[in-house]
Amino acid sequence: MADMMIGGGPKGGAPKQAAQQQPGSAEGLLGGGLGGGAAGGAGELIKNSNTRGFMADVIDASYDVPIIVDFWAPWCGPCKQLGPQIEKAVREARGAVRLVKINIDESPEIAQQMRIQSIPVVYAFVQGRPVDGFVGAVPESQIKTFVKRLVQGAGGTAPESPVEQALEQAKALMDANDMATAAGILAQVVQHDPGNAVARARLARCHLAAGDGKRARQALDAIPADKAKDPAVAGEIATVKAALELAESAAGAQGSIEELKQKLSGNPKDHQSRIDLALALYAAGNGEAAVDELIESIRRERAWNDEAARKQLLKLFEAFGPADPRTVQGRRKLSSVLFS
8 A cells, every 4th residue: 555655744763652641550441531631632542634634634644643544435334333443542552553534535635645435444644654454343452453463563652541441450350250340340331431341341240240141141132233243242142142142041040950860860861851851050150061061962862852951061162262271171072972
């Protein structure tokens, strides 16, 4: 894209970067920091421009800081989806980049010179030249990666947004099994950013850990459909959904663990009781034993009830996550049964 430079510009060194802000404390992390702009205010971070202002607003300005240009039009549906996401990412960068929005209906000359054939189109300018870009309404995670790559390529460091800091703190708390504190932080994130799919997925996991399946389901159902498809969060959502479905299935299992074991001692081929036992074990926190019971059912009669045990086992793996030792070991056991 370097061949698409428009005009010249003042000579200068590397773009000036905003100083990286220190992360706030756990208590003050969300207090007034969310969505904040640079010291100069959001008006300097995001502005509308046109053919007349392009040289000053984009070319010249890109010698000071990377400039992202969003080419859009009022009639463009995907532009309405992409625009707010780019603005959000730019604000979260807190001065490390700026955004210029150009309506191609009002500035057709720029669109022609940039050889724009469809919109939305986004270009990044550094040192007077376009250095990166993308076409179409891409996922929010891709926009964040685009901004981070742009800042790093220009020699700067993209500051972590308060929301990202909050999500990382919540994850660390969840890893330490402090679900209650994590849920409090995640609830603040959701209150500020209702469409944040990561926050809602993790909040659902916290509710599920507390035994509140109803609130977990509500948190998952509130995730916008377009955000749920983002590859950066789709796996996390799928994991929580699988865990919730298993918890709901376990609630409907017939009999306690001991009762189910007694049934199986009298009739080892009672596959439904064995699946119910696996669900009860999972609900009791013994996932490894649940895996073993399902593999035993597969070993005895894989095809029973349309391979019900295998399907339940795969759901367990999804709930554990691909890197979980129970998943890794369980898949090995399953392979030895299937291919023995």
